[in-house]
Amino acid sequence: MTDAITRAADLLRDHRASIDRLDAILVYTLAERFKHTQSVGRLKARHDLPPSDPSREASQIERLERLAREADLRPEFARKFLTFVIAEVIRHHEHYQS
Numbered sequence: 001m002t003d004a005i006t007r008a009a010d011l012l013r014d015h016r017a018s019i020d021r022l023d024a025i026l027v028y029t030l031a032e033r034f035k036h037t038q039s040v041g042r043l044k045a046r047h048d049l050p051p052s053d054p055s056r057e058a059s060q061i062e063r064l065e066r067l068a069r070e071a072d073l074r075p076e077f078a079r080k081f082l083t084f085v086i087a088e089v090i091r092h093h094e095h096y097q098s
Contacts, residue, residue, distance in 0.1 A: 041096040060082060
């Protein structure tokens, strides 16, 4: 291999290692987040509160879009991601109420 190809292979390996670490962080962060939202769901069920809070959800989406812009991430992606997460949270909350 040439020096350029070897350097490229090393850079690729380093980028992939970083991506793998970040993927692990994402998974563990989501798990922690869901532990909290599940506690919220149980609390809502105990007190007969609705599983969904559209006002909070809208403000969270707005907040995440702002953070995405600050982080140089497409706000549309952030909105889609949080919308997906919120749908899963609501599904959990509905389960606790049944």
